[in-house]
Amino acid sequence: MRRQFSSSFRIWHWLQAIAMFGLFITVVLRESVMHKSQIGSIVKTKLAEMGTVITDEQAVLIGKAVRSPMWDWHIYLGIAVAILLVWRIALIIKNGFGFDQDPHMQKVYKLYRVVYVLLSLMSVSGLILYWKVAGGSKEIVESVHMYIGWSLFAFIAIHIIGVVLAEKSDQSGLVSRMINGAE
Template identity: 30%
Template sequence: MAIIEPANKEIGAIRKGKRYASSTRFWHWINFIIISGSLLTVLINSTLFDHAQRDFVKGELMDAGASVSVKQAGAVTHGLEDQVWGIHIYFGYALAALFLFRLIAEFFLPPGQKLLPKLKKAYQAYFILKKEREAAKHELVVKGLNIIFYLLLLIMVVTGLLLAFEDYTGISGNINHSIKEFHGFCMYLILAFIVIHLAGVFLAERKDGKGIVSDMINGGEN
């Protein structure tokens, strides 16, 4: 009996299933790395290689014995900026691939782990059944924010690809400039979402949601 009982517990755990599927966990962490890398390239270009650094580059080159003008120093910073933007574009390609992976993976998730059914369930619990309204409200807010995040990712992917292939799309320069501005604006919204997400996880870990981070690593249990 002592041998059978642990086996039964193990079978029960297997049947119980994971709270987060392996595909969701893979997407979550790789997506975090890709977005962080993409934001880092933006930070580098906006601080180290912006126009204000031309005088600094000129001074450093002149201290090294070179004779350069501000225009030549600007060409150097612009070339370095282009190199970093090239890395940013590759991060964008990876983000697009991950977004497509997430869409495909959603179709293969168990019904209880799919985003829209979970949102519908929370909506019904809060507005129709009116039971456990506090938990339903929390779930509704979380899943609503997730959908907003996915929409922002979609916009970032589409606008980013349009910018990456602007030489082939036939879109005018003025419209491309507007797309670039909108792309950058959405980046700040995603950054704001990440801050809110991290704050929410931190608060949940301190209250009744302890183990969220470890569940996103090992899957957790339903």
């Protein structure tokens, strides 16, 4: 069965893909080349070469300041994901979800329900961190947020593999339908 996708769903899908990709990039950069210690070490070394000595703590503060604009994008994209999730829920309410009789599609719909729950939890935990209402539980909320985020990034990899496999099966043209609504 060749599933058709509404224009509102396709727009939602690609905006969600862009937002999630942006979140992934900001996380990877934050944990690698844009890590506060990495940047701080570079700044400390270069300043020492110019005759200025700073402490490790000062270097980390500079590292945080340098990467702050990039991290602002993580926040903006996270808020976009939360808004897009509300849009997706509205689409589900309007159009229904998961009533296909095909057993494979029933499994797919169950997986997507899990993904939407995870997106909800990630959005809520991100907003709690943004509004600084976690209190003494900040580390727990950060951990939950991080683990959910990585599980969603794993889902994205599985999703892409599934799309490739679908294109090689009786669902060829899936990507075309998701881009322009027709094959």
